[in-house]
Amino acid sequence: MVRKLYLIAGLYAACVIGAVLSGCSIYDKEDLSKMVATPGDAECQADGAKNGEGDAEGKEKSGDKTEDVESNTDTDGESRGEDMTRLRDYSQISTKKYSWYIVRDKNHGMSGCDNSFPLEQYDAFYVDRVCAEKNEKVMYLTFDCGYENGYTEQMLDVLKKHNAKGCFFVTMTYIRDNPDIVKRMKEEGHQVGNHTVHHPCMPEKSVEEQKSELKECSDFMRNETGYEMDMYFRPPSGEYSEQVLQLAKDMGYKTIFWSMAYLDYDVNNQPGTDYVIDHFAKYHHPGAIPLIHNVSSSNAQALDTVLTNLEKEGYEFRSLNEMKIE
The missing domain is CATH 3.20.20.370 (Glycoside hydrolase/deacetylase)
Known part of the structure; x- marks a missing residue:
């Protein structure tokens, strides 16, 4: 039984290493969303989607810490914007008409x-x-x-x-x-x-x-x-x-x-x-x-x-x- 467990663990590790070496293309959209820890780190996108040229910068707040987050857009220009709008605190921006x-x-x-x-x-x-x-x-x-x-x-x-x-x-x-x-x-x-x-x-x-x-x-x-x-x-x-x-x-x-x-x-x-x-x-x-x-x-x-x-x-x-x- 123990031997089987070691064998399964070894196979799993080999799969993970192979996936890392081959890039993100083997993952479907659902798997990719689980892999990406933060929107700013999403360099690989499912289904061959390409990053656009958006360069809007925002702030991700975590307690008193503020970190710069770069926003990009994909082919429809909005999916990465979805990430950006969730990160920014719009209450701090003027609403004067x-x-x-x-x-x-x-x-x-x-x-x-x-x-x-x-x-x-x-x-x-x-x-x-x-x-x-x-x-x-x-x-x-x-x-x-x-x-x-x-x-x-x-x-x-x-x-x-x-x-x-x-x-x-x-x-x-x-x-x-x-x-x-x-x-x-x-x-x-x-x-x-x-x-x-x-x-x-x-x-x-x-x-x-x-x-x-x-x-x-x-x-x-x-x-x-x-x-x-x-x-x-x-x-x-x-x-x-x-x-x-x-x-x-x-x-x-x-x-x-x-x-x-x-x-x-x-x-x-x-x-x-x-x-x-x-x-x-x-x-x-x-x-x-x-x-x-x-x-x-x-x-x-x-x-x-x-x-x-x-x-x-x-x-x-x-x-x-x-x-x-x-």
Whole structure:
């Protein structure tokens, strides 16, 4: 009996040594979760999942001891963010609500904004500062999509005509009601960013509610369309707090505000085609991120002319993935 026990123990030890030498690939997902002691040590992931490029840093508190923990994101940008959001004490981060605003520059310089705190520390941006400082004529077109009003596919046609890329920030209900349009966005090389489930005032929500707004929208995108949501977040109505921005960063998102905007979202009080064309002519600037609402008839009618005029000025329209973030 004793001899059998020694034999079993020896075989078990050999298996463990073999597993260590061969890496983590032999473990299934459940086994791996048991192996990993802390999220920061998870260098091997099941099913061949790759780590992304998220570099958000957080604090893991244990009594009075505080340790730095590095956060990474996998292919869907959120699973490692799950670890980060559990580690951080969000009660220590300001919940003061801000409403995004810009100060236009009529000389085609970079717009001003609220400088209460540096956005970049939260991976939040409203302009490509590198392009602006180098006077590179690049623009990043962004569209907010809360619901469909019959104009989005027309706008996609225009983008395709100009070989222009954009990012469409969609709510969960937009995905639910328009899965084929969302698929087309992805198929034609655009980004689809997170605009939450219910379009709430995020600073007025609890941390768990904020997290749910982002995660449920992303999960629904994957399940409904088969595409992963691009890891860009636009706060509904431009309302945010440092806590909201930190949570989004910890979940793997870059928050994208805007450096150009006008009142285009009220479908019953549209600014008009000429107004939109003139607005872009007056306020375009290198590194600009314009906010364009997909429900606007004025935008739909003006977009082709706007892009044509900007191309004559030397502009190109790049993907947010090409932003020069330093």
